[in-house]
Amino acid sequence: MVNQFGQAPEAFNDIIRTAGTQPMMIWLGVQGEMLSRLGEMAEMWGKHRREDGEATRDALNRMSNAGDASEAASIYADWLKNMAQRLSNDYAQWAGQSQALFSTGLSGMQRMQEQGIAAERRMAEAAQ
Numbered sequence: 001m002v003n004q005f006g007q008a009p010e011a012f013n014d015i016i017r018t019a020g021t022q023p024m025m026i027w028l029g030v031q032g033e034m035l036s037r038l039g040e041m042a043e044m045w046g047k048h049r050r051e052d053g054e055a056t057r058d059a060l061n062r063m064s065n066a067g068d069a070s071e072a073a074s075i076y077a078d079w080l081k082n083m084a085q086r087l088s089n090d091y092a093q094w095a096g097q098s099q100a101l102f103s104t105g106l107s108g109m110q111r112m113q114e115q116g117i118a119a120e121r122r123m124a125e126a127a128q
């Protein structure tokens with residue numbers, strides 16, 4: 001609503017500054033939280049893959065220095081078992097973190113929508 005001098009009444013400006021910005025602030029907060037969680041997830045994944053690369057290189061070195069085929073097969077079997085367990089654990093952790101990330105986003109979207117609807121109502125009331 002604009003008054004006869006081309007300015008919005010102070011009450012309307014107050015609504016814009018408070019209720020009108022709340023959904024935006026919620027959005028920024030949720031995005032920041034999600035980016036932080038994604039960063040943590042990527043950091044963990046990268047750390048574990050680097051460790052797995054080192055374990056693979058170590059297993060290859062031990063296999064190449066093995067005294068016989070039986071020892072090499074044992075080293076390989078241990079490597080394979082450990083790698084499968086590690087990846088299985090990481091996939092389970094990643095799934096849990098992804099679900100938490102989804103819940104954070106959904107919750108934020110719902111709060112943003114609720115605040116947006118309330119802001120629209122207040123602005124419509126102030127415009128009358």
